[in-house]
Amino acid sequence: MPGKEKIIRLQEIARLIRIDILKMLNRAGSGHTGGSLSAVEIITALYFSKMRHDPKQPHWEERDRFILSKGHAAPALYATLARAGYFPREELMTLRKLGSHLQGHPDMKTTPGVEVSTGSLGQGLSMGNGMALSARIDGKDTRVYVLMGDGEQQEGQVWEAAMTSSHYKIDNLCGIVDRNGLQIDGSTKEIMNIDPLVNKWEAFGWHVTAIDGHNFKEIINALDVAETVKGLPSMIIANTVKGKGVSIFENKVKYHGVAPTDEELEIALSELGEGD
Ligand SMILES: Cc1ncc(C[n+]2csc(CCOP(=O)(O)OP(=O)(O)O)c2C)c(N)n1
DSSP states (O other): OOOHHHHHHHHHHHHHHHHHHHHHHHHHTOSOSHHHHTTHHHHHHIIIIIOOOOTTOTTOTTOOEEEESSGGGHHHHHHHHHHHTSSOGGGGGGTTOTTOSOOSSOOTTTSTTOOSOOOSTTOHHHHHHHHHHHHHHTTOOOOEEEEEESGGGGSHHHHHHHHHHHHTTOTTEEEEEEEOSEETTEEHHHHHOOOSHHHHHHHTTOEEEEEETTOHHHHHHHHHHHHHOOSSOEEEEEEOOTTTTOTTTTTOGGGGSOOOOHHHHHHHHHHHOOOO
């Protein structure tokens, strides 16, 4: 269990990451605000608490792997990687600019720390299976984490991968669903209901936990438990709020793929406090 001090440190990192995300999106003038903000605590917990990784050696063979299957939340990954030390934070302000390595979706060939190129929804878990299986074949204790969206659960490939993970007992794989309840053009319930999600993953042979995806204690605890589960893959259903942290963006479908204007950024920064 993480102590109080560690939780406070992670909350501060998450706050600063949110500020970076909003500034870079505003500068770019386009991009995905809601689904980046909902994933902040999950990605922060992985990079600043759970995963074994070294920003100075992005290709270190013993590292754990993170796959952002919901690749449109790239700003959250970029802001986290920069803060962890993979590349200078100033580069965040080049998001989506011509010639920048920080494009709208993650590119493994250009951005240090990005493990796979994503953006076409539904593919991350299959890639996670491959990475986790190859680690097992190589006799490494690497763990692989795959973050998906809840709208993404509507992709057929997710369930092909789900079957594969349990069939091959891939227990060094941990999936996480950022369950913010919204997708590109409405609520998941109305567009293509994915409920009951916990039962679905259990029926596919996974160990499943449902948590508050903004609560560091619950996130870290669930990640720790997943590590102890042997013989089957683990899934964490993280209940989140799309646009989390800024009142004008929270639970608003509109901010799925819209960047903050100057006025909206000002409101956001007044709510989030001083950056660094
Ligand atoms: C295969 C595929 N189809 C469509 C899209 C366009 N698209 C981008 S984001 C998105 C909605 C995703 O919703 P969700 O998974 O719930 O993401 P979140 O709400 O966390 O941002 C869609 C349909 C895509 N990127 N890939």
